[in-house]
Amino acid sequence: MKRTMETKKSPLSAQTKRRIDYGDDRSQFRAVTEEIDGNQVRKIRGYAILFGVLGKPWRGSVWQEKVASDALDGVDLSRLVLLLDHSSTWVLGRNGKNMRAVVDEVGLFIEATLGNTWMDDYVYDRIERELMDGMSFYFDSKAIIASDWENKIDVIAKINEIYEVSVLAFPAYDQTLIITTDGEEPEPEADPEEEAKKQALINLIEQL
Template structure:
């Protein structure tokens, strides 16, 4: 199953109209090092550089994550992505289409005010020394960015599975290293102590 997740940066999206009639939406789809509480299940933060591979990828801009409502694309230059100190900055040249015109009006009115993105995590870390656990997203495959009306913290089940997979991987590493299991560690320690006693007897002649 494809592990696609969606997140929203609540910084707002703004309109920019040029004298030549060009209309551009601009905003942040993601913010770095900003903790998001996903329903108390885990805390999530995005590490700077997480989107670097995506800057050269072919990414679409959509309306509300609807793949049938494309309003921009990096390959055509109508969608521009950039990482800065704050996060993933997005600029979309709004098309003269029904979706484009409606979106422009809705953003100007304030009915649509968020920027979001759909992604697949390719590198992450979990910190379970705190409660709830902290998930640090280090790298993603960026699929799309969207102008949205509501915050999207979708597919929390994916995050839960990701945490369980992380735990399972750690458990498997422990099993692969027999000396790392509690029982075998105790046995190894006992052998070491016995060896030290025997060595002491040989050296002292006891």
């Protein structure tokens, strides 16, 4: 029997923390300085989500993902926050305060004005030097995700709520599978426990 998008969910569909490796410059945070009323103001900006662009959840994945162009229709972004590495301890921005979040034809655009604390200095330096430019988002578990088993593609069709977006160096799922943007980079030193988790997921995909 042919498996269709309606009959079976992919092994990834239960994950609500998403970092899709788009391989697209628009999905990376950039650090900029603007002059406002004679003062130099530091900002970071980029697209946390790109619509209709295929990406992979981690290097070497057989599955790809994309977010539908209308997936964010009706989503309330008024309480959206920007975090460092998905940690609620490190809040970089809040929509309507020092941040703006805009859904346009490209995707979800984020721009945050940084302050003058040591953490703001650290984040700005890391992003300006392109040492940390990954973007990730965390959405509701009841989102509608269609799995195309024939082509190994997950389509995120409808998101009800986005809890936060994050900037981080090594974006990952809950299983902390390391993601990079360059397929030629050497593998990091393997962690036996994480390698076991990764292999179990690969085996599951092969068996389905």
